[in-house]
Amino acid sequence: MNEIISLLQNHRSIRKFTNETVSSEQLDAILTAAQAASTSSNMQAYSVIRVTDNGLKNQIAELAGNQAYVSECPLFLVWCADLHRYAQAVHRHGDTPVTGNAENFIVATVDAALAAQNAAIAAESLGLGVVYIGGLRNKPAEVSQLLGLPQLVYPVFGMCIGTPDQEPLQRPRLPREAVYHENRYTDNEGAVDVYDESIRDYMKVRSGGKVDTTWSKDMAAKAQRPREHMKPFLSSQGFEVE
Ligand SMILES: Cc1cc2nc3c(=O)[nH]c(=O)nc-3n(C[C@H](O)[C@H](O)[C@H](O)COP(=O)(O)O)c2cc1C
Structure with a gap:
């Protein structure tokens, strides 16, 4: 056994947080860990949006099925599958991107999930707690509009991060x-x-x-x-x- 395996095996979702903020150093470590995740053909077909605006957080909390911890958590991230940047890169070379097929949909969704899970583990290693918020797929069009998501980007799930104020089983x-x-x-x-x-x-x-x-x-x-x-x-x- 080692510390990383213990951390992974100890995971539990956290849905109650203290008011303590997540520092910019912690956020930086979390995002750098996310970006280090493996990614299909180095496409890095995801984006992550931090929601700092409280009004916006409240709206997303409601759209996600009134999940109060979305409003309450000190750090809320939305992980998006993103073929928009890939399409821009292909267009540079006068070629046509492959966006309308199941394969690249899978690639982008998996990339978002791998980056997010790296972020989750990094956060937990810093003593923070996390919970994924798939609830935002209850109202994905509304969430996308609020976040200004362009074509070829969709929100896969959100993630609340903060200092745990509970010790769930x-x-x-x-x-x-x-x-x-x-x-x-x-x-x-x-x-x-x-x-x-x-x-x-x-x-x-x-x-x-x-x-x-x-x-x-x-x-x-x-x-x-x-x-x-x-x-x-x-x-x-x-x-x-x-
Ligand atoms: C993609 C994804 C979406 C999730 N969405 C929600 C959610 O909207 N609200 C919530 O409270 N938990 C959500 N969860 C947390 C799961 O309920 C939780 O991981 C699962 O029940 C196992 O519990 P544990 O994480 O405490 O071990 C989500 C988890 C994943 C991986």
Whole structure:
């Protein structure tokens, strides 16, 4: 074991922050770590927008489903998939960028996620806490408009960063055999039974006995909220995903 592995294995999302600000040195370290992430063909097909304006933060918090910690966190970042800069680079050479295909949509989305996760780990290593905010995909067009996103840029998720003001229980993960395979995919539905019970126990403790749920139940509930608007929204931003 080493410190980095301990840090990674200790992760939990933080949704309550102290008023302590994130210093410019800390922000610089976080962004430099983000930029150091691996990136498909060195495309670096992402951008990150720091939201400092409180009015804007409040609007995004509401659009993301009234997630108060978006307003309250000292540092709020929006991670965007970005093919705009790549398209500009290709145009310089009189060529036509490939923007309307699934492959480059994946490239840009993965690049944004890898940079963001590097940022998250860097922040945690500085004693800060983070939570991703996928909720802003509830209203992606409105968020994009507020942030002035051009065509070929879309917000993948936000991220709250700050000094933790809570010590949440660590959320259990699926049993290893559910996610890890050797040589060939093996179906293992039994692992879901095991995990359902571990999430039931975790949620009981976390909610003081009020919530009785399981992982598969949560997944079934999530299936009722499919964010069908994402496909037309992505098309309107210039990303074709067919
Ligand atoms: C892409 C992404 C989007 C997420 N969106 C939200 C969100 O909108 N609000 C929230 O409270 N947590 C959000 N989360 C945090 C997850 O709920 C959390 O990571 C997961 O339940 C596991 O818990 P843990 O991070 O504490 O281990 C998001 C996580 C990811 C990776």
